[in-house]
Amino acid sequence: MTVYELSQNSQFNVLCLPEPEREISGVYIGDLLSWVMGRAQGDNVWITIMSNINVIAVASLSDVSCVLLAEDVTLEENILKTAIEKGINILSTPLAAYETAIKISGMI
Amino acid sequence: MSELLNFHFDVDGNDFTSAGQASIQIKKNLRRLGLDPETIRRVSIAMYEGEINMVIHAHGGEADVNIYENYIEIILKDNGPGIKNIEQAMQEGFSTAPDQIRSLGFGAGMGLPNMKRYTDYMKIESEVGKGTTVTMRVDI
Ligand SMILES: Nc1ncnc2c1ncn2[C@@H]1O[C@H](COP(=O)(O)OP(=O)(O)OP(=O)(O)O)[C@@H](O)[C@H]1O
Ligand SMILES: [Mg+2]
Numbered sequence: 001m002t003v004y005e006l007s008q009n010s011q012f013n014v015l016c017l018p019e020p021e022r023e024i025s026g027v028y029i030g031d032l033l034s035w036v037m038g039r040a041q042g043d044n045v046w047i048t049i050m051s052n053i054n055v056i057a058v059a060s061l062s063d064v065s066c067v068l069l070a071e072d073v074t075l076e077e078n079i080l081k082t083a084i085e086k087g088i089n090i091l092s093t094p095l096a097a098y099e100t101a102i103k104i105s106g107m108i
Numbered sequence: 109m110s111e112l113l114n115f116h117f118d119v120d121g122n123d124f125t126s127a128g129q130a131s132i133q134i135k136k137n138l139r140r141l142g143l144d145p146e147t148i149r150r151v152s153i154a155m156y157e158g159e160i161n162m163v164i165h166a167h168g169g170e171a172d173v174n175i176y177e178n179y180i181e182i183i184l185k186d187n188g189p190g191i192k193n194i195e196q197a198m199q200e201g202f203s204t205a206p207d208q209i210r211s212l213g214f215g216a217g218m219g220l221p222n223m224k225r226y227t228d229y230m231k232i233e234s235e236v237g238k239g240t241t242v243t244m245r246v247d248i
Binding site: 034 | 125128135145152153156157213214215216217218219222226
């Protein structure tokens with residue numbers, strides 16, 4: 001499944017989608033950045049409630065296919081701009097991390 | 109053995125919002141050179157952790173990436189406070205990061221262990237009050 005296909009689900013809202021065709025290999029959930037850096041696999045969807053600028057760097061360097069902000073966490077406009085520049089897909093959802101992961105698991 | 113290519117960066121210790129820029133630039137450069145994605149990922153992760161450590165713990169420093177025929181070498185050098193007990197610092201979960209840094213998601217005490225895990229060679233030289241130099245290599 002691609003990030004674009006994931007974004008078509010009504011529970012997921014697109015914040016930015018510069019690389020819609022990225023494949024999704026699975027899910028990683030975490031808010032501690034160096035933990036995510038060390039454990040997330042390339043092409044994972046990264047579910048988090050963190051939304052500061054460092055999330056963009058971690059997403060880029062760990063090569064996840066998309067950041068999914070749980071529980072309706074929002075991003076500042078300038079962070080969103082950076083994400084688009086760096087080619088990072090970002091979605092948001094009202095669901096909690098657990099429900100989000102279950103939803104994705106049923107889709108891939 | 110002389111390097112085929114060198115990239116040098118000054119890492120700003122005051123600018124938290126742009127921390128990681130050197131690593132992101134290196135990732136781009138390695139992609140352009142056509143290295144395989146897993147090697148790029150390993151270099152990116154190891155370098156980012158080291159770069160962030162210089163920003164958080166050492167008021168910034170310098171990063172050099174040397175590309176040789178068989179490996180990529182990352183050298184991170186700072187004039188920060190140094191590391192008193194390297195063995196302890198290398199342990200998963202050990203961190204001296206202050207609260208406001210932790211609230212940004214840092215301070216899991218996983219940076220140095222990640223650097224070790226994602227590289228084929230890692231050496232830390234540090235003197236308290238003088239600074240720290242971390243040398244890492246990833247085989248190509
Ligand atoms: N360049 C450095 N200068 C001084 N101290 C350092 C440096 N790098 C690491 N340290 C020390 O080693 C500790 C462990 O580093 P490590 O990167 O593993 O964790 P952290 O930076 O505290 O948290 P995390 O990397 O998980 O966000 C740090 O808390 C700090 O005390
Ligand atoms: Mg660290």
